[in-house]
Amino acid sequence: MKYVTEYRDAALVQGVMERIRRLVTRPWVIMEICGGQTHSIVRYGLDQMLPPEIELVHGPGCPVCVTPLELIDKALAIASRPEVIFCSYGDMLRVPGSGRDLFSVKAAGGQVRVVYSPLDAVEIARQNPEKQVVFFAIGFETTAPPNVMSVLAARRLGLKNYSILVSHVRVPPAMEAILSAPANRVQGFLLAGHVCTVMGYWEYLPLAEKYRVPMTVTGFEPLDLAQGLWHTICMLEEGRVAVENAYARSVTLEGNRAAQETIRQVFEECDRTWRGIGVIPMSGWWLRPEFAEFDAEKRFDVEAIRPQESPICIAGQILQGQKKPRDCLAFGKECTPEHPLGATMVSSEGACAAYYRYGR
Amino acid sequence: MSDDPKPVQLPAFESPVCPVPLPHNEQIVLGHGSGGKMTHDLIRQIFLAAFDNPVLRAGDDAASLEIAEGCLAISTDSHVVSPLFFPGGDIGRLAVCGTVNDVAMLGARPLYLTASFILEEGLPLSTLERVVASMKAAAEEAGVQIVAGDTKVVEKGKADGMYITTTGVGLRRPGRLIGGAQARPGDVVVLSGPIGDHGIAVLSARGELGFETDLQSDVAPLNRLIQVMLDAAPDLHVLRDPTRGGLATTLNEIARQSGCGLVIHEAAIPIRPAVLAACEMLGFDPLYVANEGKVVAIVPADEADALLEAMRRTRYGEEATLIGQVTADPPGRVLLRTAIGATRILDMLAGEMLPRIC
């Protein structure tokens, strides 16, 4: 595959990693913000090729894992209704709400369908006019342009039976929450390459400046990640603060303007709860009032569902690299991969799930 | 009667009843599972016509088989697949090959199969005929006979077209121990060809995720390949077909059964470009995607060359290759040397594989 295979070249990756080993003079804590990057790092074992001085902290950038309990419970309530076909990205199906997941709703007779694209959900709505089709619109900035386009497509097609359950989050406010915490340890960031493909990286310049933290826009293949680490460690060692772009084949400073405008046309900023972290001000998006008719929360009257997140879970501090899973009172007791409390146990690459699985 | 197979022409009614049942020449109806004349006609004209052999023709309640001395190997498997027909195969070929392969993985020579059909009311008879013809072809290819069977019909909506359960019986040479627990440190791991074709071909044929590919399922009877392997590697320790759960799950089973460690080299595992591309798109790991015509073998290192050479001369082993070693450490675990030269634990598949966005 062009633009994929070249970036898995073992000799080049090893060369860049060797270069990093020779460059490092002292310990650094670097966070890869994006769950997709965490996945690549674990899958290829890149973290094991790093010198011991470099500590990688896996950030809160998996939209599936940070979707709050409240929205999962709302999804479960909507998906259980007989008139509803509930469409979702596949990885959302096994995320547990208060006691159940979408798989169990499906097993109990609910119509739950995995779709690859939100336009597939619009098509299902078109083909099933007697049904209410609800799409679980989760995601970071990358997934926002597809999700909002499904609303515009439904409006253009005059569909009255399509709505979306919105759980959209944004990266910069989450990074600001991490950086402004008094106990923050993160000294450098790998920025999420596909978020920046849509949004550009201009938003991060003031953030890097304000907190004096170097950042590198980074892709997802092993060589991309090695390059992102190389840039970030160079800046750290030189005492330089900037936002550099190590994913230039995909990302520009300004990003995709058309996509950004379409997001703003349909969504507006709002406060969002992050699972295991809590509310981060203005960290999410929801539908603008002029698109309220597409809001599944309003259509199905689930706004009253407000479950409590676990008070013992310390996923937020673990995500910020301040605490280890074993510091948590619930670890391995109330909280296991089968019954997770927070984001770090929900995701298979989450720190808690990994500690649990490998007995680390 | 069935010595002279004709195109299916089911009789117009069962017996002198009033009202006379309508003819059902085109689709399965509940009467086909009644146990009465319609059932008998269905068996005679479709199943017996295709699978004809003296044991089946005897028409008794059970098949009576004369066997040479040795150990019996028995395996049973239910086959459920949507769609019933997919590029490279169908539920019938799958039902024969799946069970033949399970028996063969013990080092046994599969001889006989039984086949039990759950048919959904409304299933076109032409569909059933196609599936049965495909089973006949697969059984002939594998050199096994289908000697007993059963048919039940369930109401519309209670089954996904049809389900087939097959049981296979084979003979094993006594004294030769083949199984997951036999892996020993110093052995090597051999794989018969590229992985993931079946899982991706079926997923693509299902059409729900909207992607197109010309991939074919690898579903195939492996018993002839296995015989070649047994002859080429007299001290072969393990044979296992990596079906559901994929290669990674099979390797983990072997590691757990034997208490040995396995070290697998990712770069050595053959994967077709289209399988890789589909996996990239959906966020799947090809190591967990199903196969239906592949075998993992574990043999002493000094038998590996002869084994590979013999496998590569066969139809289903052309792309056989060495993918790893058996070690003492870590006990019961599989380690993967990744494509970029790092090492990580390769785990079993947890839960169902779902397309990811993240």
Add this chain to the structure above:
Amino acid sequence: MCLGVPGKIIEKYERNGMPMAKVDFGGVVRETCLAYVPEAQVGDYCIVHVGFALNLVSEQEAQETLALLRQIADLESELGPPPG
């Protein structure tokens, strides 16, 4: 967070008033929405996320990056073989 895969646009068309394309990911073809890259042409590579092209891949930047990486990784010419 976001699986994005580069693929080549092999056919453009319109569906329900939306610019669409068939995109080839190396043996696998999937319908993709081009609403956010209206300038895309057949033969271009784009990054696709959940059925949408998010951008066009820059071949020039890709080549420059690879050249830079080869330079970074080329230790022997500059520093000699690794110690030990």
